[in-house]
Amino acid sequence: MIEVARVGKTYKRGDGTPVAALKDISFRIEKGEFLTIRGPSGSGKSSMLNIMGCLDKPTCGTYRLHGEELSGYTDKQLSHVRAWKIGFVFQSFNLMPRTTALENVEIPMIYGPGHVDRKRAIAALERVGLGARAHHYGTELSGGEQQRVAIARALINDPPLILADEPTGNLDSAGGAEVMGILRQLHREGRTVVLVTHDDAVAAYAEREILFKDGALASDRKMAQFPVEAQ
Amino acid sequence: MRITTGIGIAWRSMTRNRLRTFFMMAGVTIGICSLTILDSVGENTKREAMKRFKNMIGTFDTVIIRPGAGKTRGMVSLTNVPPTLKFEDAQAIAEEITEVKQVALLQNAFDIDVKYKDRNASPAIFGVSANWLDLRGDELASGYFISVEDTQSLARVAILGSNVVPELFPEGGPLGKTVRIGDVPFQVKGVLQSRGAGPGGGSLDDLILIPVTTASKRLFNRDFLTMLIVQLRDPEKSETAMAKISALLRQRHHIAASALDDFTMTSPRAVMAQVSQMASTLSTILKGIATIAMMIGGAVIMSLMLISVSERRKEIGLRRSVGASRQDILVQFILEAALISSFGGLTGIALGLGGTNVAARIQHLPPIFVLQALEWTAGLSVGLGLVFGIYPAWRATQVDPVKALRA
Numbered sequence: 001m002i003e004v005a006r007v008g009k010t011y012k013r014g015d016g017t018p019v020a021a022l023k024d025i026s027f028r029i030e031k032g033e034f035l036t037i038r039g040p041s042g043s044g045k046s047s048m049l050n051i052m053g054c055l056d057k058p059t060c061g062t063y064r065l066h067g068e069e070l071s072g073y074t075d076k077q078l079s080h081v082r083a084w085k086i087g088f089v090f091q092s093f094n095l096m097p098r099t100t101a102l103e104n105v106e107i108p109m110i111y112g113p114g115h116v117d118r119k120r121a122i123a124a125l126e127r128v129g130l131g132a133r134a135h136h137y138g139t140e141l142s143g144g145e146q147q148r149v150a151i152a153r154a155l156i157n158d159p160p161l162i163l164a165d166e167p168t169g170n171l172d173s174a175g176g177a178e179v180m181g182i183l184r185q186l187h188r189e190g191r192t193v194v195l196v197t198h199d200d201a202v203a204a205y206a207e208r209e210i211l212f213k214d215g216a217l218a219s220d221r222k223m224a225q226f227p228v229e230a231q
Numbered sequence: 232m233r234i235t236t237g238i239g240i241a242w243r244s245m246t247r248n249r250l251r252t253f254f255m256m257a258g259v260t261i262g263i264c265s266l267t268i269l270d271s272v273g274e275n276t277k278r279e280a281m282k283r284f285k286n287m288i289g290t291f292d293t294v295i296i297r298p299g300a301g302k303t304r305g306m307v308s309l310t311n312v313p314p315t316l317k318f319e320d321a322q323a324i325a326e327e328i329t330e331v332k333q334v335a336l337l338q339n340a341f342d343i344d345v346k347y348k349d350r351n352a353s354p355a356i357f358g359v360s361a362n363w364l365d366l367r368g369d370e371l372a373s374g375y376f377i378s379v380e381d382t383q384s385l386a387r388v389a390i391l392g393s394n395v396v397p398e399l400f401p402e403g404g405p406l407g408k409t410v411r412i413g414d415v416p417f418q419v420k421g422v423l424q425s426r427g428a429g430p431g432g433g434s435l436d437d438l439i440l441i442p443v444t445t446a447s448k449r450l451f452n453r454d455f456l457t458m459l460i461v462q463l464r465d466p467e468k469s470e471t472a473m474a475k476i477s478a479l480l481r482q483r484h485h486i487a488a489s490a491l492d493d494f495t496m497t498s499p500r501a502v503m504a505q506v507s508q509m510a511s512t513l514s515t516i517l518k519g520i521a522t523i524a525m526m527i528g529g530a531v532i533m534s535l536m537l538i539s540v541s542e543r544r545k546e547i548g549l550r551r552s553v554g555a556s557r558q559d560i561l562v563q564f565i566l567e568a569a570l571i572s573s574f575g576g577l578t579g580i581a582l583g584l585g586g587t588n589v590a591a592r593i594q595h596l597p598p599i600f601v602l603q604a605l606e607w608t609a610g611l612s613v614g615l616g617l618v619f620g621i622y623p624a625w626r627a628t629q630v631d632p633v634k635a636l637r638a
Contacts, residue, residue, distance in 0.1 A: 050633045055552060076556045083554025090636055094549045098247045110236050111554030153553065 267583025358446025576612020
């Protein structure tokens with residue numbers, strides 16, 4: 001599914017001095033895996049996620065998704081990959097302001113299929129348990145509900161890969177548990193879920209954990225299978 | 232992304248932030264509105280100036296000759312007339328120069344009291360030849376004009392300008408009545424149709440026409456003329472005719488080769504060309520002002536769009552993350568600018584048409600809508616959005632989604 005080979009990422013600071021965010025990272029993720037990327041802030045885990053999500057390009061090394069080597073892809077080709085293959089979930093939800101839950105969920109359909117299918121958008125909201133709140137604005141929803149809208153949005157084009165960057169970081173424990181429950185459900189349906197997190201409780205959902213430290217891969221281990229069961 | 236989807240997105244974004252949309256539209260509206268109004272005012276002023284000069288000059292196949300060296304250009308002065316242009320000069324021009332079809336004569340005076348019963352008026356008194364009506368292009372409202380026999384017999388007949396009638400005959404029926412012009416009785420033979428305003432804005436109808444011979448011998452006691460109107464057989468040959476007339480008059484007035492003319496010739500064509508030129512200049516200046524207004528409108532669009540782009544970095548980042556390419560973002564923002572400026576433009580045109588009506592009413596003229604101008608104004612308002620929307624839209628494509636989403 002995902003093959004990261006000798007990937008490096010170097011940023012330039014304001015004064016021009018280069019900073020290495022990622023150094024010589026290599027790993028593989030098989031289809032249907034549920035893994036977390038952990039590490040202290042600044043360890044490069046978010047940079048890795050952005051490269052995996054085609055929002056950023058590696059400075060060196062290769063990134064393969066579904067066997068496609070993406071480093072030579074144009075902006076348009078990468079956008080196509082993002083639209084169809086990847087669903088993003090962010091820490092700060094990133095719902096559009098002054099926009100209903102339904103309209104938020106519809107946005108990726110503009111760039112994937114090219115036309116908006118309202119029925120599918122409603123079905124996606126029903127899946128995350130928000131069918132009744134389709135016409136509510138983001139500000140009228142709780143944090144957990146907002147994140148569930150964001151998940152419905154990530155799922156609308158049926159991508160095989162879900163990338164989540166601290167999805168429970170801004171939620172209380174109940175909201176976090178709901179969101180994690182949905183992510184686990186997605187995993188059980190056969191989707192690949194990659195999750196960046198600090199939170200041990202969240203990490204406990206995963207089968208595998210990759211640890212980053214100072215831009216390098218510190219460890220990569222399989223976890224005990226599902227220590228936290230559904231409530 | 233389909234264009235209809237794009238328009239849908241732009242529309243939603245416009246309705247989502249109404250205040251911003253309103254101000255962007257207002258920028259274009261003001262520009263387009265002032266363009267529409269000023270364009271029409273310019274056109275109207277030009278046409279009106281032409282019309283007034285036409286009123287004053289009459290026909291176009293003529294040359295006007297006045298005594299005295301050229302002191303004033305264009306406008307005809309009827310006061311302080313030097314006594315150099317004689318009846319015999321007019322006769323000589325008519326008889327000796329083959330290009331000349333006929334010559335009309337004018338002798339005039341102001342401040343002469345005209346009385347009918349107990350009523351008074353003091354219109355301009357014009358002594359004219361029988362062909363005056365023809366050469367001026369005027370028409371009679373009623374009665375008859377001065378005839379050749381009238382001029383030969385020094386008849387005391389008068390033709391009233393349309394303003395004089397209500398002053399002396401408020402009850403109407405002036406024909407056949409006797410008015411006293413400077414204590415000389417004249418019988419009213421005809422009434423002129425109104426000529427409207429002259430170039431200075433004053434009325435051209437406050438006058439009485441009498442036979443030029445009667446004026447000269449019975450009223451003014453003068454043997455010199457105020458003005459000659461020379462009609463040419465072929466207006467295309469006015470240069471030759473004017474040269475010949477000039478030579479003839481110089482010879483008759485015994486002017487030495489080195490001395491200046493003691494008369495002035497004006498060709499209505501030349502005057503009209505000048506007037507037209509002036510009016511066009513005015514029109515151009517007004518267009519310039521309107522263009523500046525448009526530029527300001529464009530600057531408003533551009534600055535609000537730039538603010539909008541920086542406010543919407545998160546939205547841009549999000550759209551990019553769910554599959555929008557840079558091109559999709561570019562199209563979205565350009566469409567938004569174009570749509571807003573088209574709406575602004577349409578509003579501007581509507582307000583401009585209303586404003587044109589008001590401006591025309593202030594000018595006391597019928598409003599003129601130049602359809603062709605409306606077309607390019609409409610095009611301009613879309614273009615304005617496109618041109619001034621491109622840079623902000625390009626900036627939107629340069630938003631780094633990673634940074635935008637992290638915030």
